[in-house]
Amino acid sequence: MKKINKALSLTLATLVSMPVLAENINTDNFSFGGRIEARAALADSDFTDKSRVRLNGQGKHEINDALTAIGKFEYELTQDSDETDTTVKNKTRYAYVGVETAYGTLTYGTQDNAVTYLTDFTDMAEYFSGYTNEEITASGDRAEDTILYSVSKGDLTFNASANLKTTENGGGLMVAYKLLPSVEVSAGYAATEGFGTNSSDTFLDETESSDVYMIGARYTKDSLLVSGLVQTGSYGGSDFDAVDAFAAYSFGENTVNVSYNYYSADDTNELDVNFVAFEYARYIGDVAAYASYKVALNNDTSAGKGPNNNNADEFMIGARYSF
Template sequence: MKKTLLALAVAAASVSTAASAATIYKDDTSTLNMGGRVEVRANFSDANKTDADDNMYKDASRVRLNIGGEQKLNDDISFIGFTEFEVTESDKPETDDAAFNTRYLYAGVSSQTYGALTYGHQDNAFTYLTNFTDMAEVFSGYINEYNVATSDRANNVLRYAFNTDKLTIQASVQGDSDSDGTAVTQNADGFGVIAAYKITDAIELGLGYAQTDANAAGSDAAIAGGTGDNNTYTAAVRYSKDGILLAATYLGGTISTADGSAFESDFNGADAYAGYTFGDNNVNMTYNYYNADEDTFNALNVNNINLEYARYFGNATVYGAYQFNLLSDGDAATDNQTEDQFQVGFRYAF
């Protein structure tokens, strides 16, 4: 998330690792930054209980480490590279006690005149719009994870980004790409494109479209009732001024199974965020909704309202959030989907 947005909506989102990164080397043409976070989190929900363990507590702690650099070719063009890894404790401590996940690993070229072209494991073009509402510390911004081209991050992504003071245009292409989402977001080819415009200093509007195939082999073989494509279109709006951030995104389209079987469904989804920052405090309410028409996709359905408070102490943050689950049993694949949850956390960014 951009520092300018954090200055306006201030601290409603997870603290950007880039915002707290330290410069470890700098000369006339090159800059190297390093940063990260240590975040301890505790989640409480009946969904955490199992047949073997009747404990509603689950640890959700994590560590993120990143390093990024820039080398200027001239006053307009620079070469850039960035990588970030997340480390969590393995749920199988009898083997390795750490699990590693690649969040970012990309490089490219950036021009102040013509925009940036990057390739690797990175944000999709769609991420710019879904970040309008993905601003809470905990429960926001996860209904876009069912399409490789709309998920927050994916590998094998070629992305072009151009922006002025008012206009933002981004386009991305995926090749045999995976994301951190579900089985419908693996081994997929696709693309996405978005455009956003600030009609005032406080109001920004955006539109986007994305498409990927949904088959596990990464092919686009025809299936009954459709081609196996995931198609997603979105409209997004945000208002940010005087510590107030109001934002909403709508997603709609079709979703298909990953294995090439005869399942395809229309879906509708929506995210909303309303937050207020006063001093070093932030309070916010979020709403998340996703519904696929066909019962085959009930495991993806979401319907909840969330309340959150966060307190910021420079690089340190304390927060707590409660999720009121509104999903009915008839729209869920498992009982766990309908459970409320409460999460608290402490983060130190460096």
């Protein structure tokens, strides 16, 4: 794989760089990778294929003793689940460049938000986790046209981000501290003006700002991980509360985990989430296989009510090869 990565890196340098630049590319610090994942979901006897392919590349180039240039891209390709549309959908997950210094890392592009470090405390399952923070651009896992500054000093980590997209501008802050080697606590705030897509819910005021306050903690010891995340804020003029919890135990090549996701808004139930999920995964080198079952806790558990069948019992099975 190292030989393949190096060959691909040299090919990329030849295709996209001028000869004088190609000579200076440090191919030892550039790598390609990705994953091929076959996944299938079953909800209310309806089968849905959720297979995907991800391709990524990342690298570093030392400019001088004080500055190191970095860059990363990642694309996801999926086939539309609609039987009448078999086209492949391409989504940009990461596409950013920046610099690393002794005073922190500064990057710009499509990338993580400041609070992603915090929301990742509980977004750890292969599938059923991380459902409560995606509606606000500044608190989502990733955002376009984003500047991110990150610095770690000892047990302290600080992130700040700004979202510059005209229709979804905002930003966030996050600070995390390790009280003990096994215990880390964190707090964050994120706010967004505008919406990426128009909501069908008439109760939402899309001219208002949306914001969220969040606190989280995680405990890791040997093969055990326990974490929690609490959020409160407003979304389009509707106040909401959210709770995420996650616990996992690994033994040998096996991992079992349980996750809980809850989101409830005052004026609308369009985005409400309330479920517990159980998962078993087996990891053998670059191969992973897993099965997950989500138990909906809402009164109406029919499939299709809400994004991604959030309010329906659902069974997921998948296998992944990483390279």
